Structures are given as structure tokens and as C-alpha cells.
Amino acid sequence: MSDLIFVMEKKHKRRLQEKFPNKLKNKQLICLDIPDEYRFMDDELIEILKSRVSEYIEVPE
Incomplete structure (x- = not known):
């Protein structure tokens, strides 16, 4: 876990x-x-997620 x-x-x-x-x-x-209003695998959402998560962990390009 x-x-x-x-x-x-x-x-x-x-x-x-x-x-x-x-x-x-x-x-x-x-x-x-x-906001949970994006389609699955939406390009914009993926970029937002990478940006926000990178504050906590290293995110591969």
C-alpha cells in the first residue's frame, strides 16, 4: 500500500x-x-496532475 x-x-x-x-x-x-470534471485521460487534466503532483514527488516527462 x-x-x-x-x-x-x-x-x-x-x-x-x-x-x-x-x-x-x-x-x-x-x-x-x-475539479473532477474532465474526461478520462484528458490532455489538460494530465498536465494539471503532473504539475500538482510534482510538488510532492518527481514526475517523469
Whole structure:
């Protein structure tokens, strides 16, 4: 299981915390504050995700 978990919206974070409270102990759950209104694999979304996630981890080009 990951130690670092990213979600796009606060409601996603809340749902995970409600559904998996024990699994999330000692995990960092990070909300990227990206509206979940993009199509799957949308180019714009991918760029936003890379940018936001790169603040926390190294992202390959």
C-alpha cells in the first residue's frame, strides 16, 4: 500500500477517510484541488496532475 495518496477533490478525500479509516493510518492523503470534471485521460487534466503532483514527488516527462 502507498504511503502517499493523491485525490482530486475534497469529497474524494472525505470518502476515502470514511470508507478506509484504518487503512489510511500513517498515510499522507493529499487533495490536489482539481475539479473532477474532465474526461478520462484528458490532455489538460494530465498536465494539471503532473504539475500538482510534482510538488510532492518527481514526475517523469
